[in-house]
Amino acid sequence: MAPRITCIAVPTPFRIGPVNCWLIEAEALTLIDVGPNDPPSLAALEASLGELGFGFADLDLLLLTHQHYDHTGLAATLRERSGARVVAHEDLVPFLAGGDASNAAEDEFAEQIMRIHGVDEPAIRHLREGARKRWRFGCSCPVDTALRDGETIDLGGLSLRAHHRPGHSPTDTIYVDEELRTGIVGDHLLGRISSNPILHRPVHEPADPARRPRTLVRYLDSMQRTAALGLTQALTGHGKPVDNVGRLVEARRLEHDKRKERIHEIMAPGPLTAFEIAGVLWPRLPADQVYLGICEVLGHIDLLADEGRIAEVEADGLVRLARV
């Protein structure tokens, strides 16, 4: 009989709501994603494990899907309390080890991106202060086993292949049981909302806001590669599992295509900053969502630039986007 895979929904203090952690009862008791570093999340996780007949000490492996706090925040605490090995894609290793230094570097990069794309200084300050307050939900944690793209990890009675799927973040990784054709996908694919292609510091190049990572281009490519795996089920990081992965990927691709055309339309009257475009797309965008809005716009700008339909013009430290 295949080992049981159970969803443990852990509450988070974030807008997204609970995060799904996946417990796999193989020979190695494995938890994929761990929840944010917040006492109520820790207590809820402990209670849910208890209902399934386990305690933290029983955990052998902690697998992580990507760098966001809601998925990794409790890694250091659980590693300490269980002695479990932390397993993650190799690109997550420096970020996770860095703790607050990683967070500070991320915030600095986001600030530079916002500044050159037209966000005003009070809004930048507000976002930076908000981001700083969220550092406590993360942690600094060593990774005991770093995985390469395509590598498998044997849990005893079940093995998972790790596929690197950058886009939502540079470290997104999905874990696939090829026998069950099931993937544990974190935020790479979500059923009810499209995953934001968030601009993070690049892992392998210097962080230069003028040469930002092409997150949406990478994300669309990652999604196509996931669709090609022919999964019958994706166990997602939030919300319900997705059973028709190919159809979801196709729907997401069409949504991005539509949004790309809408952004091109918005640019008809003349050059605009990414912030101005975001303001037209989402007139009531909450202040704490401004960076996500900018990331979404810039992702589509990259697609339009690849098609030779727009150009970026920089003057006095401000980037304006114009049709060509």
Ligand SMILES: [Zn+2]
């Ligand atoms: Zn995420």
